[in-house]
Amino acid sequence: MGEERDYIGRDGEDLRFRKGEPRIHPSADLKETRLGRFCDIGPRCLLREVTLGDHSYFERGGEATYATIGKFCSIASNVRINALAHPLDRVTTHKISYRPNEVFRFLGVDESVRAARREDRVTIGNDVWIGHGAVVLPGVSIGDGAVVGAGAVVTRDVAPYAIVAGVPAKTLRERFPSEIAGRLRALTWWDWPPETLFEAIPDMQAMDVGAFLDKWEGLKREDER
Numbered sequence: 001m002g003e004e005r006d007y008i009g010r011d012g013e014d015l016r017f018r019k020g021e022p023r024i025h026p027s028a029d030l031k032e033t034r035l036g037r038f039c040d041i042g043p044r045c046l047l048r049e050v051t052l053g054d055h056s057y058f059e060r061g062g063e064a065t066y067a068t069i070g071k072f073c074s075i076a077s078n079v080r081i082n083a084l085a086h087p088l089d090r091v092t093t094h095k096i097s098y099r100p101n102e103v104f105r106f107l108g109v110d111e112s113v114r115a116a117r118r119e120d121r122v123t124i125g126n127d128v129w130i131g132h133g134a135v136v137l138p139g140v141s142i143g144d145g146a147v148v149g150a151g152a153v154v155t156r157d158v159a160p161y162a163i164v165a166g167v168p169a170k171t172l173r174e175r176f177p178s179e180i181a182g183r184l185r186a187l188t189w190w191d192w193p194p195e196t197l198f199e200a201i202p203d204m205q206a207m208d209v210g211a212f213l214d215k216w217e218g219l220k221r222e223d224e225r
Contacts, residue, residue, distance in 0.1 A: 016198050025060075036071065049118070050081075053126065053190075066118050066138075070126035071190040076150070080135045082122040087113060125160065126190040134169075144185055145175060160185060176209060183213050187220065 007015045020037035024030065028045040036054035041047070043060040050064045053071035058064070064081035075081070086093040098114075100107035120138035124130075128142055131150035142148065142158040149165025149172075158164050161181040163172045174181065189200065203212050 017194050020054075042077075055190075064122075066120070067122040067124065069124040070128065070144070072127045073124060074129045076130060076132040076134070078133045079130050081124070081130075082117075082120070082138050083135050084117050085120070085138050126188075131165075145181065147175065180209055180213070183217065184209070187213065187217060189216070 018038075022035040022037070022039040022041065024035075024041045025043045025045070027043045028041045028047070030041065030045075030047045031049070033047045033050045033052070035041070035052050036056065038055045039052050040057035042058055042062065045058045045061065046063045047058070048065040050066075051068045052058075053069060053073065055071055056069055056073035056075070058075045058079070059077040061078040062075055062081075063079070064075075065084060067081045069075075069081070086095070087098065090097050096103065098110035098112075101109055117138065122136055122138065123141045124136075125142060125144035125146070127145045128147070130136070130142075130148040131152065133150055134148045134152045134154065136142070136148070136154045140154050140157060142154070143160030143162070145161040146158045147163040148154055148158065148169065149163070151167070152165050152169040153167045154164065155168040158169070159171070161175040161184070163175060164170060165172055176184070189197075192200065200212075200216060203215060207215070
């Protein structure tokens with residue numbers, strides 16, 4: 001797709017592309033987490049059993065546990081993804097009932113609580129923007145292209161390209177008409193190779209969404225022939 005240009009250096013390297021290794025701030029704490037290319041993890045972030053797609057990033061103070069997050073997601077400061085639930089059906093909600101080993105010898109961790117939390121994994125699509133200080137509760141799914149307002153508490157699934165805000169979060173409006181949103185999801189631009197993205201970014205900057213779709217849907221059809 002797009003116009004071919006010569007960006008090859010003297011050593012044969014394609015000069016358009018920077019190295020794709022993730023950037024992780026020294027103060028961030030990650031365990032059992034997989035990061036895609038060009039991911040950026042800011043200061044004091046805490047990630048546990050998270051999968052993060054290419055080009056997605058966490059600003060400072062973000063936390064996520066048991067979550068699958070797509071590509072090109074923008075996660076602002078102090079966001080909490082999968083704010084883990086405490087057991088409500090026990091005598092106490094306190095961790096003494098499932099992590100007694102922190103106080104007593106001979107009483108181990110109750111693995112059933114951890115297993116239940118893992119089953120309530122959060123799933124976030126591609127091109128999702130989550131605003132400052134938002135909280136996403138266990139088991140929630142957020143669709144491609146959605147926007148979560150600052151300070152929102154997301155208690156239920158969010159549709160693709162919906163804008164939600166509030167406590168609990170409610171839909172304010174759609175980013176685009178359903179026909180445009182459907183075409184964007186079908187285009188799956190977030191899966192394009194770097195060479196195609198390089199050519200498409202100037203059009204993302206200059207064109208409205210309809211014109212961009214008209215052009216790049218056509219180019220995609222030509223490329224598939």
